[in-house]
Amino acid sequence: MLPDEPQGLSRRSLLTGAGALGVGAGVVAAAPGAVLVRQAGAEEASPPATASGQAAQPDAVAGYQSLGIEEAAIVEALVAHMWPADDLSPDGVALGIAIFIDRQLAGAYGQGDRLYLSGPFRQGKPEHGYQLACTPEACLKTGLRHLAEISDRRHAAPPDRLTADQLEALLHDISETPPEPGAFDLKAWFNELFYPLFVRGAFADPIYGGNRDKQAWRMIGYPGLPATYTTDMVTWRGRRHPASDTPMSIQDFS
Amino acid sequence: MATRLPEKEIVVIGGGLTAGLVARRLVPAGREVLVLERGPDWSGSAVGELPHQRDELRWSTYRGMTRRENVETYTLRHSPDEEALPMRQLLSFLPGFGVGGAAQHWNGQTWRFSESDYVLRQHLTERYGAKSIPDGMTIQDWGLTYRDLQPYYEEFEALFGIAGKAGNLKGVRQAGGNPFEPWRATEYPLPPLEMSEASQIFKDATGQLGYEAFPLPAANASQPYRNPDGMQLGQCQYCGHCERFTCEANAKATPASLLFPLVRSRPNFELRAGAEVIRLNTTADGTRLESVSYVDVATGQEFIQPGSLFVLCSYTLSNVRLLLLSKIGTPYDPVTRTGTVGKNYCYQVTSGLNMFFPDRYINPFMGAGALGFVIDDFNNDNFDHTGLGFHGGGYISATQTNGRPIDTRRLPPGTPRWGSAWKKANADWYLRSMSISLHGSNYANARNYMDLDPDYKDQWGRPLLRITFDFDENDALMCRFANGRMEEIAAAAGAKIVSKPGVRKSPYDTRQYQSTHNTGGTIMGADPNSSVVSPHLQSWDVENLFISGASVFPQNSGYNPTGPVGALGLRLAGDLLSYLSDPRRLG
Secondary structure, three states, rough: OOOOOOOOOOHHHHOOOOOOOOOOHHHOOOOHHHHHHHHOOOOOOOOOEOOOOOEEEOOOOOOOOOOOHHHHHHHHHHHHOOOOOOOOOOOOOOOHHHHHHHHHHHOOOOOOOOOOOOOOOOOOOHHHHHOOOOHHHHHHHHHHHHHHHHHHHHHHOOHHHHHHHHHHOOOOOOHOOOOOOOOOOOHHHHHHHHHHHHHHHOOOOHOOOOOOHHHHHHHHOOOEEEEOOOOOHOOOOOOOOHHHHOEEEOOOOO | OOEEEEOEEEEEEEEEOOHHHHHHOOOOOOOOOEEEEOOOOOOOHHHHHHOOOHHHHHHHHOOOOOOHHHHHHHEOOOOOOOOOOOOOOOOOOEOOOOOOHHOOOOEEEEEOHHHHHHHHHHHHHHOOOOOOOOOOOOOOOOOOOHHHHHHHHHHHHHHHOOOOOOOOOOOEOOOOOOOOOEEEEOOOOEEEOOOOOHHHHHHHHHHHHHOOOOOOOOOOOOOOOOOOOOOOOOOOOOOOOOOOOOOOOEEEOOOOOHHHHHHHHOOOOOEEEEEEEEEEEEEOOOOOOOEEEEEEOOOOEEEEEEEEEEEEEHHHHHHHHHHHHHOOOOOOOOOOOOEEEOEEEEEEEEEEEEOOOOOOOOOOOOOOOOOOOEEOOOOOOOOOOOOOOOOOOOOEEEEEOOOOOOOOOOOOOOOOOHHHHHHHHHHHHHHEEEEEEEEEEOOOOOOEEEEEEEEEEOOOOEEEEEEEOOOHHHHHHHHHHHHHHHHHHHHHHHHEEEOOEEEOOOOOOOOOOOOOOOOOOOEOOOOOOOOOOOOOOEEEEOEEEOOHHHHHHOEOOOOOOHHHHHHHHHHHHHHHHHHHHOOOOOO
């Protein structure tokens, strides 16, 4: 995808009934949303290409559980922007980060299974951490809505239709600007909820839907499993360990 | 309606490290011991088995082994005139949950506190004068000395197979060990772990500066080991999954691997998991404990468990809360500085910096919980504080505990937080960076304490514990001083890029992991007016109640607390046997 190309067109094209056929195949293919597009009749959409040039296998876990179509469009636009396709890897959507975020929201974490959620609810200092009355899933969606409103005010367009420069400026603004008193704290939302999920989606074991094909691990040289290095501590001290080139995941041992 | 159960001789509240040490001693001696643990029994579950043991998201990021906030959390305010807010996610420290407690998911760093720690006020007064101790610094002496604890440190290190190098054998300095180590009777049971590239870089750099780095004492077995009880540890695999995990190779010493198996099949021992103690019930005159009330967390049913001797072995903060909920002792008042329960809450002052080496492979994924070289020159009173304006200090180390990619990817200062440049920085530096860190003391402050929260309650309707805490000037000055030493080490190491170390200062940030080393609140001492338990850990108020764990520390040292917690636990086990044979106030 070109850096300045408007993102998320495929999904909105579908929503508006324009169909996906008029959109570049590369745009369609970059998203797990391609499943939806194919259901709409775009069978010719080719499987996403990975950085290594191999065609990826059809994604067994594609399809959203928690995110609605417009919510997914925004999340996909954010993760594709924050993890762009380049010579190191395909973009964050192809890496599975959006699917990862969706699964986390639908699962125990998103439902706040261990959060202390009793009142009273007060606005604390940032150092008090999470003080919202909602589950992470509800909170994440509230933030997406606020982000869409800001985007609409500034550019008369949703986040997934912004240029890369516009989106970049928007993300910097919300991640650095303290909230107005009483307003929804998008700064905390981005830095403490969305951004950590984004990072987890990139680097967690692929069993959760992100880090597809261990591409983020390969990119940095993390060998994953198995990790038994008793003799390696001496043999490979100060040298590049061969396991860095061939990471192994829980999936590989299950 | 609570169900009253048959009496047990000894009722232990909490199923962690010190509960295991007590049971290990009392059960083979023929005493009847019941351990009540509110969390699960982890044995045989995915947490300890490959491949799922290596799941960073589940066990580390989402803290799968640690206490759930909706079971018990704490409220926090930075000063007594603020409203406290609950820690809805426990991020800055990680209390244990389940059999083994925090010693199930710990890193294994096993220190002995300095000789001056036990007599801190006396020591600083003698060396620097009483005026050098600020009025608000409410440090106290322990009521015992290092000499009293030395044999128990020895025993604990043998039981847990600590790997290390002695620096001081019976007063004789040993090359390669800690020059500041308090004297010890024997060499460590196991030789040090094999060091990483990062540790070697640190050793070389500190050597250039004239310091003698030594291996961190580790409960990660460097070789297979059989302890004096006949219990076996495997060899550390350097897999980088210690803290927040349990050990798949059985190389990390834990209560569940070394202590509870010794007594589990005995008819006079019972471990009831899923039993949350909600109150300690005193007799009408308040001088003795008659029973504890607990809830079966599976059914919500309440039970009354009578006993003749009670040992409070839960986490630091839960020990304090149970006393306050049960109205045992006098709560501390920060204005009048009277009362003792909740007094001298202390934490740990930590900081660190990152170093980047374009041409060196650090391989951060090959690590162990307590793997690394350390210098102890700037800890506690190991250096002259004259004119520095603060007391205390910490050890500086290059530990390589893990390179797990969600949490441990070091990036040079100024790296953007997303985008291609961020990706490239991850690719460039993950394998080629390391950190140096400070693990520092936190001395008691009159304003830092614990009481019951007026607003927030747990699922059983009981008030949460309220923590009033912030770092003070002493902490900031100490941290700034140590940061300067770390920057000198980084310069000597020849790192291409060095990040600026942060100064630990107000306001305390609950969102950032710092350490699980909360101490105080049921502090020990020789004077009932200024302590909750005696030097034998016996409650001054309730004769048949003993309290164990880091809640008895009068202030926190610049070391990790598990060594002294273990030593105190072993000493307590002997005291309990003595008490049972002749119930009385121990001298």
